[in-house]
Amino acid sequence: MKEYQLPQAPTRLALRDALRVRSAAFPWNRAIGSGLATCLPILIGLLLGDIIHGFSAALGAFTFLYIGAETYKQRAKKLAAVAVCLTIAMVLGTLLAPFMFTLSIVAGVIGVIAFYVLNTFQLVIPGPMFFVLIFCLATGLPVDPQSAWERGFYVLLGGALSWLLAMSSWLWAKKNHEKQVIVKSYRQLMAMLQAIGTPSFYQMQHVTVLTLKQADRIIYGSKRKPSTLHLHELATDIFHTMTQLKNANLTSEQLKPIEAQLHAVIDAIEDAKGNWPAHNTSCESLKTLQLEVEQAYALASQQEAEGSTSVKTESAWRVLVSGISFTNLTVRHAMFYGLFIMIASLLAHSLGFNRPYWVPVACAAVLIGANTTLTIHRAIQRSLGTIVGTLIGGLILSLEPSGYYLIAAVGILQLCVELSIVRNYVFANMFIAPLVLIIVETMNPGNAISYFVTARVVDTIFGSIIAITAVLLFWRGIHSRFLPFLLKDTIQHMQELLHAIHTDKQERKQMKKLTNSLIGLRAAYERSLGDFSASQQHAEILWPAIMHTQHAGYLLMAFQKRNETLSDAQYDALQNQLGNLLTILHTKQPAALQAYSELDLQQELNQLQTVLAQLYTAANKPTLAPS
Template identity: 30%
Template sequence: MNTRSHRSSLIHPVIRQAFEIKKTALPWNRAISAGICLGLPSLIGLLLGRFDYGLLAGTGGFTYLYAFNEPYVLRARKLFFTMLGLGFSVFCGSLLSPYPVLSAVVLGLIGALATFMFGALKFKGPAALFFVLSFALASGMPHGPSEALTRGMLVILGGALAWLIAMAGWLTNPYGPEIQTLRALYRNLAELLNAAGTEKYTKARHETLISMVEAETAFAGQGSSWREPGLVDRLLRLFRQAHVIYQTTDTWNRRRKEPLPAALGQAVNSASAALRSRGKLQVEALRELEDDPQLQDILQPVKELSSIVQQDSKEAWQGGRLTGTPAKSIFLGAFDKNSLVFLLSLRFGIILTIAALAAHAFNLNRSYWVPLSCASVMLGSTVIATFHRAIQRSIGTIIGILAASAILWAQPEGFVISVAIMLFTFFAELLIVRNYAIAILFVTPNALLMAEASSHIHNVAYFAGTRIVDVITGSVIGLIGVLLLGRRSASSRIPYLMGRTIRSQSQMAAMLFTEQPATYRAEDSREQRYMKTNLTNLTTVYATALGEIPRSEAELQRLLPVVWALDQFAYLLNSYARTPNRPELPDPELARLLLSFEKTAQSAEQQRSMVLPEVPELALAPKVRQELISLQAALEKSLAAEAVSSE
């Protein structure tokens, strides 16, 4: 009875969460634009007398679904390659349609490659889903090889239209994404100032750090611009100033451990609103703090915000541009046997190939719906998310298929189909942020209309039943594959990756604080790439472990402060990498520092308490000492909590 009750308490919340309606703002602009991108090509094709070509070009409209709030420079590159990838997928699907076994293998390769690239680059969005959809739709069309090149070019044309629509905002607000990122950063920075000296500081510090990293990514590689050069320089100055305020707040919290005056947080928070209108900061209340000598270090950078927000200098900023990590280094770092990005990509490709082969082996009608459903289910980043997707897709698809069957049975004209595609896409994009199951009610009939619009459906019951069987089969294959290949792939790696991350930070510190050639660029070094790769692996593994079945909530919670501490340490070392005149530590002091790193790594990797050597004073790099002590304290607290729970 107790076992049954335990299972019920585990399953019921998981199912309930699958149909939970999230309280998220509806993306009206995105939904409207997506509907236009997918439906407009078919209307153009109808006007030109080739409705079938217009429907195929609409497949390129999926390009728009990969556009998010990234800088337009990055968005342009990402959508361009997405457009080419969709065209290539349709080309391959058409070319290989007569060879089902080879087609299944290539489909798995395309899915794995797209998953790997989006995971390595940390791009948001549907990842491999629409590449798989494009390949699958093309593989089910007649006259495949002879039409392969034409179909691929049509998809690229539709993708070009989506690219133009996604980039339209650049004409009126070219730096809107960067401004939005900075506004979020300053809101978090205000919370950090308000949380100083309280128990909320650790969490606020980590959230601010995440915003700092996102802002750094947004500004990486940002060169001079012929459009509003003063604005670009101002935004870069604001990012640098946020870093200064972050560091001074952290120093205050370490030394004083006392709350800061509320006026400081209010002034920084007002910078978020001022970024949009170039208004003034609320600095009046700061005048009362000018006589307090203990607040001068943190008061001055906050007061400097006002002049930075309002300045409109045409002079180029001499503070230097932020450099991003080269794509080659990112991919090499992700292509590692311990990289979860690589393992998830490999798993995705294998299961997708199995689903396609299974559909062919059972001679299922229009068998491409099986791997497509499998890919959709596997988009869940965790086992729980995959289970949610399986439930949501199965139930949402049944209703969606019935709706699409009714529309196709009526054999509508081209104009009606185009409008239906626009409406289905609009509602799918509008509601997917609330609940995936509701969105699937519109995604499924949309995909069916695009694939089957030229078919004449006479037996609605047979058509609907076949599609439902395909979708359920693909969902089950995807769920079983994830359970078999990824049930415990994340949580078991956390201690090992903690140790590996600490050792890579040790190597980074050794490089930073020893003499290097004058031309040496620490921010592009092998040590920094190695440290970033290991930290990315660790944070990805931890996030994935949160969704494993079963999982130990207590164990993951006790490890969270250690992950946060490693994240903070990496940010500090990256800051030193961009510092031109770094200190050189004496050899004896550096040796003691590296010994402390190694013992800490052993303790984390083996998950047992050790007598850690004292961290040297590091008078030339005191922040490194403080961060290492904080890391050791978080680790010791975590191990102590484990010892208590095991008693």
């Protein structure tokens, strides 16, 4: 029998990683598209003899940056919403520019809403900063509340042009996004299959869940063929089957035929020619998996007539409302984010900064960091990049470019931003700073170049200092402190799903709650690795418990997916085990253990009980977060 191995915890983040250059492919399509989206409004304004309003419309080009992996229908809705929200930010900023206290509060509210909405829908790139940026830039333009609707109109026009550019790729590249995400799901299932019996299994299991969840959003939100939906549902079934095989003591020789068949499924989905590698496994534990893979191949190979099927999904509004809870870390992070944007704005105006709007913008950009280390990374990267970038911007402005030369400079800078940001944020800021400097100086002429350059550097550094101070004083270690609470919450969701399975009531709803809880638990752990030393060690103590909880949760879901029936004795035993776990977490004292071994799930819960009992026997006891 193979010895049980718990994988090592993920690597901690270090401050030196702030200047590490990543090896990533250059996103040429995105870069060229964003460059065109920024240039075209200015070019149109120049040709119409009104370049100032062309620059106003160029602010709407930030809409283009929110394209992602989605269907064209989803992209159309998302980018339209972004363009409208950027327009509202411009209108509000122009109207409230004379009122220091009110505009600071509204800047914070915009930060809260944008952060919560984008993170709830996992649109973390490029994040909420651009909504704060547009609002704050509007407050820095010549004070003229009567021009609010006019400025907003031009931003909306720029957003509409970006929408057209983002959607125009359909004309020459009619990508089947549903097929792409299905292929990605089956490739990830291949990686999970290869990890069975290895210490990397837990990581592959987690990545596979994230991949399938992304596929949920794309496939359920699109017009799809029935076979596409069935292939996605089969991928979920295959995942749960592989989860049950984790402790099956399978050899690589036994798994290779299944790998070959999964390869054939992927080829069939991609319409590649190939033969089915026929193989009848003699291993009883692999027969269910092989049957599911064969079904997937049959679906992928068949020629299906055009048609679509629909699945009832939760509305976006319901998703947002259901997530509002003070125990939700995303809600807390959003409130923290907005609060210190407001404080940064109030301080900048109170201290008499020349261009006070740069301070909350810098604070907003830095606070996007998910933990202490990443926040310091962002501060270092933004400060260094801004210093170099403002020098570049000052040099460009000293040449007094105009007309087509000015448009070319803006387009090239935006192109460089998108190409360099995948390598390191500091490089991107070397181009962001001169780009914004040129736009603002053109829209607000009459000041010396040195005035803009000095104000930008000083304000950016001050805003970054506010963000770092806020994180060190109020946010450091929050993910580590919340881990025991999230662990308890996840186990409670396991109890609820177990009850739903036993009573055949609301199983789908409880499955979704448990999946989100498991993903949130793992995300909080990974963010805690960016806290400083004491908090990192605090979190790493819980790593074995988190991994056993993750696997136990997915084993429980496998019961629901396979419609397996639990006897009353099995149900009572599982509820007893889960109750013991909650008792240990609530009292922070080891409880009397009762081991069960009839089911794989019971064996996993036995290991989790042992880990928690040992954890709370030690002197270092994690503290539950306040509810």
